[in-house]
Amino acid sequence: MERRKFLGLAAATGAAAGGAFTAAGCGTGTGTQSAALKVVAADYGEPGRGDSSQGYWDSLVRSFHNRHPGIAVDVEVYGWKDVDRKVAAMVAAGRPPDIAQIGAYADFAAKGLLYRAGELLSIPVQADFLPPLAEAGEVRRVQYGMPFVASTRLLFYNRTLFARAGLDPDAPPRTWDQLARAAERLKAKGVKIPYGLPLGPEEAPAEALMWMLSGGGAYTDKVGNYTIDAAANIKTFNWLRDRLVRPKLTNHDPGGTDRKELFDAFARGEVGMLNGHPTLMKQVRRSGVKYGTAVPPGADGPSGSTLGVADWVMAFKENGRREEAGRFLDFLFGERNHYGFADRYDLLPVTTSANDRMREGREHKPMRRFQDELMNAEFYPVGKVSWAKVSADVKRSIGKAVAPDTGPVGVLGAIQRRAEARDSEARAR
Structure with missing residues (x-):
């Protein structure tokens, strides 16, 4: 598996991200580069509570831009009822986003549309994924889907x-x-x-x-x-x-x-x-x-x-933005940024570092039983096309x-x- 060289600035050093989950189609862009990295993400917020995920992504993009001023990023957040359909329509029209955070990846991987995780992530970041979740992101033993957050029942x-x-x-x-x-x-x-x-x-x-x-x-x-x-x-x-x-x-x-x-x-x-x-x-x-x-x-x-459920991040090859997408994904999965998202929405982290941090927090004691179940959970057969x-x-x-x-x-x-x-x-x- 091809691996991108480790980018020290992008790995596990992100500023803490604020968070929120429920908007639709709002975008944010920063930077001077003409072609912004296009990201489409799902909204985890509760309708009417003012906690849209757009706030998390806005904060993340600002922090990322401070470290990588040459890479512009534009994020659009859609509700779960729409986001998979939106991405599928973009792909069908020949205009996929550079990065999508949605519910399934296998069909895109089978069509040869996605970068392999090893082409995008630095070695420490990819190795930080919890093994059951990394395996659930594989198609024919190659990881294309990067878990975003998880839950058990x-x-x-x-x-x-x-x-x-x-x-x-x-x-x-x-x-x-x-x-x-x-x-x-x-x-x-x-x-x-x-x-x-x-x-x-x-x-x-x-x-x-x-x-x-x-x-x-x-x-x-x-x-x-x-x-x-x-x-x-x-x-x-x-x-x-x-x-x-x-x-x-x-x-x-x-x-x-x-x-x-x-x-x-x-x-x-x-x-x-x-x-x-x-x-x-x-x-x-x-x-x-x-x-x-x-x-x-x-x-x-x-x-x-018991059941384990994960949502997925993937990067499309269409626009040739592998290097920029890899830097952004390394930043996204840095401990502080990833923990910030999982913490705000009572979801389970998908990396060992953020999972350990949640387990250590006394305020997250009710989550420990869910964390225990995650390591032995059974996931949907999402690797099947x-x-x-x-x-x-x-x-x-x-x-x-x-x-x-x-x-x-x-x-x-x-x-x-x-x-x-x-x-x-x-x-x-």
């Missing part, structure tokens, strides 16, 4: 509702059967949603994979073949339908319910249990709900692994697998057949 439960239902708030469920029994107790005490099951389009791939993992399954096997309709996954979805959905221990119509709706309901004290990521902690702290977290229950004990289309199919279809009047065999089997066809198409390119 844990079981969140309402301690007040547990106590009201006669459940021990210090002993959350460890098995599926314990979870079902706890949900029954919560329902008997009038809890509106004993277990929140978001299998609607927003969260379906994540919630489905968490349950697959807890039942010993996954989307793929160890060599990357799709296993969506494997016996373990069918057993898992049968259990969900028969033990949670049919007895009305979940939200109405899980296949039509998105994560945000259930997160909001949990923050209002209306949900007994659900799977959540670190940003839910901030939302719940604002509402004053007393909550606990635990490793998600498994079929026979705590789940052996077909995954983007398969994921879209999962979003549309997998909620039907737990509908009271349908069966997982037919639903998962249909998704599996379409996944195999898309995988064959991708390999034939």
